[in-house]
Amino acid sequence: MTTTLNRPTLTRPRGRRVIAGVCGGIAERFGMRPTTVRLLFLLSCLLPGPQVLIYLALWIMMPDRGY
Incomplete structure (x- = not known):
């Protein structure tokens, strides 16, 4: 028996955008x-690491929901 989880997919919603919608998605x-x-x-941007690059990559890779 398999069960399907009703989780939303990882997309960028238009209604929750501030810059690109990555954090909202x-x-x-x-x-x-x-x-x-x-x-x-x-807060994570205060630490050294590639946070901004990951955000930019998600901005490019996450599909736009369109509504």
Whole structure:
């Protein structure tokens, strides 16, 4: 017996965009608030690492939902 999880796919919604919709899409996918994901992203930018490059890659790779 297989079960299907009713999770939303990883897309960039138009209604939750601030810049590109990446944080809004991640928040929706994992059931979080978009503000929380944006805050976590901004805090992670204080640490060394490729956070901005990952954001840009997700912006390019995540499909636009279109509505």
